[in-house]
Amino acid sequence: MRVERTKLDGMLLFVPEPHRDDRGLFTRTFDAAVASAHGLDPSAFIQDSQSRSRYGTVRGMHGRGGRGEAKLVRCAHGAVLDVVVDARPGSSTFGQHVTVRLDDETFTTLYVPPGMLHGFQSLTALSDVCYRIDREHDPSEDLSVRYDDPDLGIPWPLPVAAISDRDLGAGSWAALSARLTA
Numbered sequence: 361m362r363v364e365r366t367k368l369d370g371m372l373l374f375v376p377e378p379h380r381d382d383r384g385l386f387t388r389t390f391d392a393a394v395a396s397a398h399g400l401d402p403s404a405f406i407q408d409s410q411s412r413s414r415y416g417t418v419r420g421m422h423g424r425g426g427r428g429e430a431k432l433v434r435c436a437h438g439a440v441l442d443v444v445v446d447a448r449p450g451s452s453t454f455g456q457h458v459t460v461r462l463d464d465e466t467f468t469t470l471y472v473p474p475g476m477l478h479g480f481q482s483l484t485a486l487s488d489v490c491y492r493i494d495r496e497h498d499p500s501e502d503l504s505v506r507y508d509d510p511d512l513g514i515p516w517p518l519p520v521a522a523i524s525d526r527d528l529g530a531g532s533w534a535a536l537s538a539r540l541t542a
Contacts, residue, residue, distance in 0.1 A: 361394050366458045368446045370473035372398060373460065374432075378467060387467050389434060390492070400471065405432060405492040413440070413482040413489070416521025420479015421512075421530070423447055423503040428474025430494040438487030439463035440480040443514050445533075447503070448475035449541045455533065457514055462489070477505055481516050504530035 364373040374394065378387035392402035413419060420443065423429070433442060445457040462468055462480070472478050480489060504527065507514065511533040 361388060361391055363394065363398050366444075366460075368444060368453050368456065368458050368473075368476070369451060370471075371444060371458060371476070372400075372471040374469040374471065376467045376469075389467055389469060390432070400430075404430070404494045407491075407493045407496065409491045409493065410436070411489050411491075413480075413487050414522060415482055415485050416518045417482045418479065418507045418516060418520050418523045418527070419481075419489075420507055420527065421445060421477040421505045421509075421514075422479060423475070423477040424495070424498075425501040425503050426498070427495070428476075430474050431472040431478065432469050432492040433462065433472060433478070434467065434469040434490050435462035435464060436488045436490050437464050438482065438484035439465075440482055440487050440489060441517055442470055442480040443478070444470070444472055445477040445505070445512060445514075446475070447477050447536065447540060451475075455512070455537060457512060459515065477503065479507060479514075481518060481520075483518065503536060505533050505536050506530045509533045 362375040376387045378385045395402045442460045446453045
């Protein structure tokens with residue numbers, strides 16, 4: 361398993377090496393020793409969740425206040441454009457974003473450090489996204505920013521086919537960043 365860094369400090373990509381043959385394939389999607397070697401505590405991840413989305417659906421941009429929330433994210437079926445925004449005050453990449461294609465061909469897992477906003481768009485008829493999260497959900501700490509906020513300028517590749525009322529009602533990056541840096 362190869363590990364790559366991104367332009368957002370602390371954000372990692374865990375890229376497996378699938379073994380393919382005439383039966384199909386086998387791949388390791390998580391390795392505690394590899395995670396530990398890159399500064400992560402595998403035992404910290406206490407909850408696994410999964411979402412299923414139709415083609416063009418956008419979910420996000422979501423984060424957590426307080427201590428934040430770390431996530432390991434992968435696409436088990438289909439493909440998504442995954443987006444992470446650095447919402448950590450004082451970070452040299454505050455307000456910047458990274459996009460990564462996650463799919464069921466490469467099986468790449470994305471490590472999203474605490475203090476980031478996260479979202480994705482489904483690129484296939486159906487996509488299943490799996491999350492491994494390091495904290496129990498506390499709705500009072502939820503943070504969100506509109507997926508189409510002009511200050512973030514996220515390049516969603518498809519027209520938005522579906523999005524929740526919650527995500528449509530999310531605030532602006534300007535309002536959240538002012539609150540975070542106050």
